[in-house]
Amino acid sequence: MNKIDFIHHQSAHCENGVASNILKFNGIDINEPMLFGIGSGLFYICIPFLKVNQAPAISYRPMPGFIFSRASKRLNIKIKRERFSTIDKSFDALDRNIDQGIATGLQVGVYHLPYFPDEYRFHFNAHNLVVYGKEGNNYLISDPVMETTSVLTREELAKVRFAKGVFAPKGHMYYPVEIPTEIDLPKAIIGGIKKTTSEMLAPVPFVGANGIKFVAKKIPGWAKKVGVKKTNHYLAQIIRMQEEIGTGGGGFRFIYAAFLQQSGELLNKPEFLDFSQQMTVIGDDWRDFALKASRICKHRDNDTNAYENLSEMMLKIAAKEKQFFKDLKKSI
């Protein structure tokens, strides 16, 4: 048996969780919201013409891997990333790391994870977990969205490490190799906020606050163009991207509000506490939107007014977020 002394903390989002748990293991005490904020995790994008799960591609966060790589760059932590051509090579490298006592992050596919409920098993390949030991043929797993740690056999782990499709992980593993002795947290926080404000205010029609407006304006048209059934399917996908496990609720807005509150205390900036409260209200607005959208899905009424109302709700959120990030930008 080979077990690394690693502490499992549950998190809302897998990438934040793995990153924060690995940094804590390496002596840097950064929790999930702080990592999320420094890594500029808050985002919004609708990629025109691209369909995911037969619905418009909408995301409330940046590309998988971005949060940790941005955060580690701002904290001056060097991360080594490896991908492999064969299963054997990938496990040789993993075993080597375990022998050296390195808690190692892995990118995996969700579909074959045996501890996930069946309805959550989709071919999504950008999930993250930590391997912190080995017992015979079994690997000790810390999956940050789970309350407790798990165990996977080599065969099970091989399946998820070599899942296929979009973002195929190819055995991807990562771990810090250089950790600075001093961390300039205030600088990292401001850097993270700057990036988020510029992305959320990007002068592109389908990114950030503009992106929210873009999608909001499309909703009433969907019912006419693709019919009620498909529109409801689209709405269901929006709700899932926004509220499903990993988002912490409200499309990551609550995690960001927690980050702003923490930063306000740390940097002694009382205005950040005010921003945090505003962001909480925006998160609540998103949840109201999700609840209303889900009720439309359920009742399947083809009342066009329902979609108009929903669109209006989202337009208001877009306007609020635009103002919010303008103010936040001015304050730093």
Next chain:
Amino acid sequence: MKKDEIPQDSGRLEEKNMKELCYAVDESGKYATGLSTGWEAKNIALDVTMENLNQQIEEAKQDAIKGIKSPIYYFMLLNRMDLSVLAGYVGKPRWIVKRHFKPKVFKRLKNSTLNKYAEIFEVDVNTIKNFNE
């Protein structure tokens, strides 16, 4: 969201006794974490998604029985895959895999190819081969 408002509806996570972490504000206005068993809005969204998926699977099954499309297409949907995921597992370009959806092409597939599909779909090769019987 206030901490005591974290939804505790009966959800789809219960199957594996899972609870998810949420961020919410406590009585003093400070951010804290809490666990949620599920939320009505998410249950509905997931149900809508599963209903659509099951309907497509059923249609694909009927198409395979009637010989309109090959069983490969049905098994692909049954495993919640799309063309690019399946092509990834087969290790062949998408257009080749797409051709295998045609009953005519499917009938001429080599045993080794069928075995590969059986392995990917985790079924016995005869289940695919003799789907119509």
